[in-house]
Amino acid sequence: MGFFKRFGSKEVSSELKERLIRDCAEGLMSSGMSPDEARNLSEDLFNEAIRLIKKDGISLDAPEDTGDQWLEIEQDDSKIHMMLDKKRAEGVTDEDIRWWWNRHHLEQRMIMLQDSVARMAALDYWKTKGLPMDAAIKKVCKAFPMYGDPADPAGGTGDDRLLPHELKDRINRFISKRLQTASDQDRLEGEVKLAESYSSFNAFIRAEMLNIKPKK
Numbered sequence: 001m002g003f004f005k006r007f008g009s010k011e012v013s014s015e016l017k018e019r020l021i022r023d024c025a026e027g028l029m030s031s032g033m034s035p036d037e038a039r040n041l042s043e044d045l046f047n048e049a050i051r052l053i054k055k056d057g058i059s060l061d062a063p064e065d066t067g068d069q070w071l072e073i074e075q076d077d078s079k080i081h082m083m084l085d086k087k088r089a090e091g092v093t094d095e096d097i098r099w100w101w102n103r104h105h106l107e108q109r110m111i112m113l114q115d116s117v118a119r120m121a122a123l124d125y126w127k128t129k130g131l132p133m134d135a136a137i138k139k140v141c142k143a144f145p146m147y148g149d150p151a152d153p154a155g156g157t158g159d160d161r162l163l164p165h166e167l168k169d170r171i172n173r174f175i176s177k178r179l180q181t182a183s184d185q186d187r188l189e190g191e192v193k194l195a196e197s198y199s200s201f202n203a204f205i206r207a208e209m210l211n212i213k214p215k216k
Contacts, residue, residue, distance in 0.1 A: 011060065012050070012060055012106065016104065016106070017046065020042075020046060020104075020106055020107055020110055021039070021042045021043055021046050022042075023107075024038075024041075024042035024045060024046070024110050024114055025038040025039045025041075025042040026038075027114060028041060028042065028114070028117075031118070041117070042110075045110050045113045045114060045117070046106070046110060048113055049106050049109035049110045049113060050106065052109055053105055053106065053109055058105055060105070060106065062104075062105055064102060064103055064104050065102050066101040066102065067097045067098040067099075067100065067101030067102040068098060068102060070083075070084060070097065070101065071084075071094055071097060071098070084097065086151075087164055087166060090150050090163070090164050090167075091164075091167060091206070091209075091210035091212060092164050092166045092167060093170075096164075096166040096167055096169070096170060097166055099166065099169050099170075100165055100166040100168070100169075101166075108165070111165075111168070112147070112165070115144075115147065118144065119140055119144055119146075122139070122140045122143055122144065123136050123137065123140050126139045126140065141156075141160070141200040141201060141202070142195050142196070142198075142200060142201055143195075143201060144201055145163055145167075145168075145171050145201050145202060145205055146162050146163065146200070146201070146202055147162060147163050147164070147165045147167075147168060148162035148163075148165070149162060149164075150162050150163065150164060156200070156202065158203075159198075159199065159200070159202065159203035159206045159207070159212070160199055160200040160202050160203055161202065162202070163202050163205060163206075167205075170209070171205055171209065174205070174208075174209045175194070178194055178208075179194070
């Protein structure tokens with residue numbers, strides 16, 4: 001993330017803060033959380049996002065058109081060109097790059113944190129069902145796409161490796177379309193059922209959406 005450390009450090013505007021908290025709360029409510037719980041959790045996630053960004057040394061006033069800038073200058077900047085080529089090798093398109101990088105870093109981080117909340121809730125659910133930690137983690141990895149740096153071995157290997165954050169919007173739309181045409185039982189089971197015949201949801205996405213042949 002060294003691309004962003006050259007910018008200043010102005011404070012976040014109240015308008016941006018309210019928009020991010022509101023959008024996050026709406027997403028949490030859509031998953032069944034009450035308005036008060038969603039608002040309180042969204043405020044906590046906002047504060048945590050601020051803390052993590054400052055910890056990483058990333059400025060709060062980086063431009064919100066980074067994706068457009070990268071695509072415009074990549075042919076003249078070998079470092080950016082190499083970075084984007086690695087993303088494209090993982091199935092990322094230019095539109096995906098714009099979707100993820102033409103937004104504030106705080107919004108990116110809050111999206112990541114909201115994903116973590118959903119996955120931790122699912123993990124806790126399977127643990128309460130008596131599953132050991134390893135089995136519960138496998139259940140979660142079958143139910144949700146896992147995002148991050150695909151090159152990070154801690155996030156899995158082969159087709160189970162992490163998916164780039166840039167793919168998130170396209171994956172969400174792909175899942176919605178699949179569920180619309182699924183049987184009642186598939187729709188009841190949700191993503192777990194969609195990835196049933198794969199080692200993980202990430203492997204399912206690579207095979208079914210990205211059309212990437214499984215690694216042997």
